[in-house]
Amino acid sequence: MANRPKNLNLFTIRFPFPAMVSILHRVSGVVLFVLMPLLTISLYWSLKSESLFLGILEFFDYTIFKIIRTLMIWGIIHHLIAGTRHILLDLHFGMDLIVARLTSKIVLIVSFVISGLIGVFLW
Amino acid sequence: MVKNPFFNLFGGMTQWLYQRFSAVMLYVFTVYLFFYWVRVDTVDFNLWISFFDSISHRLIITFLFLVTFFHGWIGVQHVVEDYIKNPILNQMVYLILLLSMIIQIIFLCLFLLGI
Numbered sequence: 001m002a003n004r005p006k007n008l009n010l011f012t013i014r015f016p017f018p019a020m021v022s023i024l025h026r027v028s029g030v031v032l033f034v035l036m037p038l039l040t041i042s043l044y045w046s047l048k049s050e051s052l053f054l055g056i057l058e059f060f061d062y063t064i065f066k067i068i069r070t071l072m073i074w075g076i077i078h079h080l081i082a083g084t085r086h087i088l089l090d091l092h093f094g095m096d097l098i099v100a101r102l103t104s105k106i107v108l109i110v111s112f113v114i115s116g117l118i119g120v121f122l123w
Numbered sequence: 124m125v126k127n128p129f130f131n132l133f134g135g136m137t138q139w140l141y142q143r144f145s146a147v148m149l150y151v152f153t154v155y156l157f158f159y160w161v162r163v164d165t166v167d168f169n170l171w172i173s174f175f176d177s178i179s180h181r182l183i184i185t186f187l188f189l190v191t192f193f194h195g196w197i198g199v200q201h202v203v204e205d206y207i208k209n210p211i212l213n214q215m216v217y218l219i220l221l222l223s224m225i226i227q228i229i230f231l232c233l234f235l236l237g238i
Contacts, residue, residue, distance in 0.1 A: 026198075
């Protein structure tokens, strides 16, 4: 068991749609975890005074932070929708290969569309 | 395989279960907060501060962040374990993520106490 060959090299693996949903679930999770300090610390400082509050709003208006903001929105939405699919699979819903492939496409498209809409709306 | 030296929370089965429980909790909170704030036209400072004035809202938000750390720590452990094979780099990443969580938890305590 211990010496079983493993291949986790992302550049040599071909990705079917369910695999893409799965890897993007991980990616979005890591992105959110790494960017959490931005949320925690700006939450804390935004309540200190009105000028700090406005300063933080201004800070999030820089193009780079607009991109980060949109990335986080995509992360949350993809993580939520892919997570719902994951829990449904755990409960044995949508286990057929055809259904699983279909739902994985739906997850990818819906999360991109919703986060795109929110991203454009908030830009 | 490099084991996480900091906290290796529970066994695999428990992690699996807790990960799903915390996921459902976060789901409910996120949807609630989304629908709470989406109705608001413009968020100004007074509205923002009045939302966090009530201790129950501050408690909910703090709890939400703590559950997020719990869920995120389990998740990120698995990702780091899978992709970072170099033992030194691996432990450094754990240490950085752990420190980041500790600092954030200090900020959260200050937030909860309203300091």
